[in-house]
Amino acid sequence: MSGIDALEQEFRREYAAGRHPDAAAFLERVPEQQREELGRRIREVLAGEPPPDPAPETLLMVQAMLRGEPPLLQLRASRGMSRDEVVSQLRDELDIEPAKEQRVAVYYHELETGQLPLAGIRDRVFDAVAKVMGVARASLMLQGPERTADGTAQPVFARAEPGAEMSLDALAAMPGEPDEVDDLFTGGPG
Amino acid sequence: MRKETTPAPRLSGNDHDLDTVVAEYWEPVLQWIRSTGRVRSGEAEEVRQEVFLRVTREIRSGMQYRLPIGAAIYRITNWTLQGYVATAAGRRERERPVGDTPINEPVDHGAQVAIDQVGQDEAVEEIFGRLHGQEGRLMTLHYLEGLELSEVAEVMDITANNAHQIHHRAKKRIHQWLVEGAT
Numbered sequence: 624m625s626g627i628d629a630l631e632q633e634f635r636r637e638y639a640a641g642r643h644p645d646a647a648a649f650l651e652r653v654p655e656q657q658r659e660e661l662g663r664r665i666r667e668v669l670a671g672e673p674p675p676d677p678a679p680e681t682l683l684m685v686q687a688m689l690r691g692e693p694p695l696l697q698l699r700a701s702r703g704m705s706r707d708e709v710v711s712q713l714r715d716e717l718d719i720e721p722a723k724e725q726r727v728a729v730y731y732h733e734l735e736t737g738q739l740p741l742a743g744i745r746d747r748v749f750d751a752v753a754k755v756m757g758v759a760r761a762s763l764m765l766q767g768p769e770r771t772a773d774g775t776a777q778p779v780f781a782r783a784e785p786g787a788e789m790s791l792d793a794l795a796a797m798p799g800e801p802d803e804v805d806d807l808f809t810g811g812p813g
Numbered sequence: 814m815r816k817e818t819t820p821a822p823r824l825s826g827n828d829h830d831l832d833t834v835v836a837e838y839w840e841p842v843l844q845w846i847r848s849t850g851r852v853r854s855g856e857a858e859e860v861r862q863e864v865f866l867r868v869t870r871e872i873r874s875g876m877q878y879r880l881p882i883g884a885a886i887y888r889i890t891n892w893t894l895q896g897y898v899a900t901a902a903g904r905r906e907r908e909r910p911v912g913d914t915p916i917n918e919p920v921d922h923g924a925q926v927a928i929d930q931v932g933q934d935e936a937v938e939e940i941f942g943r944l945h946g947q948e949g950r951l952m953t954l955h956y957l958e959g960l961e962l963s964e965v966a967e968v969m970d971i972t973a974n975n976a977h978q979i980h981h982r983a984k985k986r987i988h989q990w991l992v993e994g995a996t
Contacts, residue, residue: 643840646848647857658850665848669841670887677836685836689869741858749854761840766862811855 627657631664638668641675643759680756684764694764695735698756706731709755716751723804730808734765741767743809831872835865838886845890851898863893874968940987948983951976 630649637644646665650658677685683701684694699709710728719727733739734752753760842864846857867889871878878885941949947969954965966976 638844644844646844647850647854650848650850662848662850666845666887669845669848670884674837674841674883677839681839682832682836685832685839688865689831689835740855741862742853742855744855744858746854749858759840761843764839765858767859769862769866811853 627653627661627664630661631668634665635668635672638672638675643761645761678758678762680758681762681764688764688766693736694766695752695756698758698764699735702756706735712755713748713751716754717747717807719804719807723802726802726804730804734808737766737768739767739808741765743811745807745811748807831869834872834882834886835869838868838883839865842886842890845887846894849894851894856897860890860894860897863897864890867893871968876968877964944983944986947971948979948986951979952983955980 630652634644634646634649646662649665650661653661680698680701684698687694687697699706706728710724710731713731714721714724714727717727730739734744749763749765750760752765753763756763839861843857843861846852846860847854852860864886868886880888941952943949944952950969951962951965954968955962962976962980963973966973969976971979
């Protein structure tokens with residue numbers, strides 16, 4: 624069995640067992656010239672196997688999205704976590720110095736309320752948010768501004784969390800020059 | 814042209830169906846997008862968002878998919894991905910007839926069946942991709958997703974008469990491209 628065959632079988636087993644295999648991670652395990660073929664086989668698996676039962680948190684986020692509410696906010700509420708708690712853990716996970724926590728708070732607020740373009744967010748942030756929320760990376764439902772026909776971005780959510788307005792301290796903490804925090808939330812993809 | 818004679822199951826569009834469909838395919842669609850290797854993580858999230866915004870709109874409007882729902886979602890994913898990649902790279906080059914208003918919609922140009930003289934999947938995809946946005950959308954819904962023109966009119970929020978006019982214009986344009994060699 625070739626390496627690519629073995630990886631296909633491994634993906635199939637993982638997917639069938641509901642263990643949320645990451646397709647991109649599988650692609651990285653083969654030489655570049657084999658990635659297209661492995662990707663094609665993974666798509667065949669996805670199209671041929673019944674989708675796994677959604678996790679409870681996925682259902683929760685889907686229902687929020689369909690109501691036009693921020694799914695990440697609903698997930699956080701279901702976890703009984705305050706925004707400050709999430710931001711603090713996120714800062715830890717991202718290895719950002721405590722002095723910049725207010726900056727992280729500003730970006731997290733934008734992320735939670737669907738105002739932050741997802742393509743600009745670094746992979747590390749997605750991983751960290753999933754870890755803090757205790758969900759599989761692929762199950763995490765994040766929504767950014769919806770791109771309209773003319774390419775401009777419109778927030779998906781017109782309503783923000785009640786009481787989630789930025790404090791003057793948070794606004795004052797926004798620096799004039801981009802730094803590592805800006806890069807994490809706007810420097811992506813990648 | 815090949816069209817289904819038996820009616821496809823119509824999704825009710827109620828929130829229970831929508832919950833189930835979106836939740837079941839939420840993760841597989843992301844895996845599908847990432848397996849192409851064509852976009853990075855955050856971009857894959859954006860493509861997934863576009864896919865499900867569209868699926869949500871369509872199911873709520875009572876869209877009748879000719880394919881099983883899973884196949885329809887993966888097909889929509891492919892179209893959305895193509896449009897996203899082309900837009901992101903600044904490589905979308907769509908033919909715009911003189912006098913028509915450009916519409917920068919995602920390229921909805923999948924293909925699965927023969928259509929009139931066009932024939933091959935890739936050819937249909939290419940042809941529909943070259944059409945004006947409204948025309949491409951209408952032809953996709955009519956020929957590839959099996960909706961009657963009256964249903965297409967509802968989905969596109971246009972009058973039935975307008976749908977027939979757009980259909981006529983699109984067919985004429987395709988005919989010019991294929992038979993008369995116009996560009």
